[in-house]
Amino acid sequence: MRAISSLSRTSAFLGRSLNSPSGFGAARASLSQQSVRSRISTPLAQRCSSAQLFRRAYSTEQPPKEAQPAKEKERSSSSSGSSGPGGDGGIKDVLSLFPSSGPLSPIGIIFFLLSSAGIVYVFTVKKEQIRVERENNKNKSEVVGKADVGGPFELTDQDGNTVTDKALLGKFALIYFGFCHCPDICPEELDKIGEAMDILERNPKTKDAVQLVFVTCDPQRDSPAEIKKYLQQFHPGFIGLTGTVAQIAAMCKAYRVYFSKPPRVDEGQDYLVDHAIYSFFMDPDGEFIDVYGKDKTATTMAIDIEKRVNQFLDAGRKIKK
Template sequence: MSRLTVFLVAITGLAIATAGILYVTLPAEDADYPQRSSGAALIGGPFELVQHDGNTVTNETFNGELMLIYFGFTFCPDVCPTELQIMSNALDLVGDDAEQVRPILISIDPERDTVEAMAQYVSHFHPRMTGLTGTVEQVAAAARAYRVYYERVEDPGSNAAYTMDHSSIVYLMDKEGQFITHFGPGTKPEKMAETIRSALSNG
């Protein structure tokens, strides 16, 4: 086998391996989630947290509304505000029917995200945006229910001292808190709005 042939075979193998790694590690927006015996996705469940107005709420507080849920934190420099703005823009496109949708930010950084901090932060987005925080245990339970990854990462070189590494997914839940679908990072507001309208029309 010539050196050129060996080289081409090696390059081809590397390309295939790289493609395989990317396929496994990059989540698709239509990726399948684990299923319950009923066929419904194992996403969502009971939670008890504190709303940005200081009131304790549960998942049942929002029954009767679609929930648009994002897990993030107020010190997030770019990804979180970008996704929350996409959610806000999508609800603007939905128009008056947005009154039937509850956009929610659930903090993954309860140490810094106090009720006051959440109230100030969510005021920059859609008027219906609701901030939820709680104890470390309450936040962890909510994150487990939604299969959300998050981890504290020390950052001694910054004023914040640490940041949070986390998955970036927006979940759309129906009026009974059941999973409908999810949106990956950078979803167009128009697409999100279209999906919300469809969910509303289906009850």
């Protein structure tokens, strides 16, 4: 206001000077007026500019902001929420990295993980059920085998003594059915059995743990003396058994052994007997364990027999020797 009042007085003074008749005075008055205006206007502009800057610097009013998009507001609010201690801003920041829908969304990922866990659980349970079922079937087959193979018998050995099934109890028994006039199959199988016994006799646990038994399927020709002479070329631990046709037929039926010979044979005529080529392995209780065919070697037989004997001994059982 003081600047405006001073400007008014100066303007009045200049007006009076311009009305004077002196030309030199008029020119000087004009120059003086311009100089005064220039001197007054410059400080006034500077003062106005300084006042505006001062007012802006110390003003508490905020300049108007442009409208922000909704997504930017959400992001700013989520970032401001994460700054507080104990807030869930960190979880929101992580979830904001995933799409809100689709297979890669948080719900889609959770559903995938739950489905995978369910599949793994189902397959694990099913696998365990299959294993238990196989184990039960195996046990059933073993029980059936023990019930179907073996039984009581009464025959004559190579020394003319009567032998029953009770004589084999207390030891493992390996029983082979054949005949003394067999050209090739029986000698090969009896040699293999003898080699397996030689392997087992090297181990103190399995030595004398198995009784070898030879049962003829041709009792009409295989007398006790013939059997004794025949078995001497194999292992000395063999017991040779023979008997009547009915006795041999009953024992072969109990052990599920097939044999057949020609229906009509003349006196002194040579012939072959067709029979099953198996060795039956029985435990000390007279129960059936396993059967060994032509595919088994002496080594594989010895390994399997040794395993069975060790299992029997580890269970606290004893073998009669």
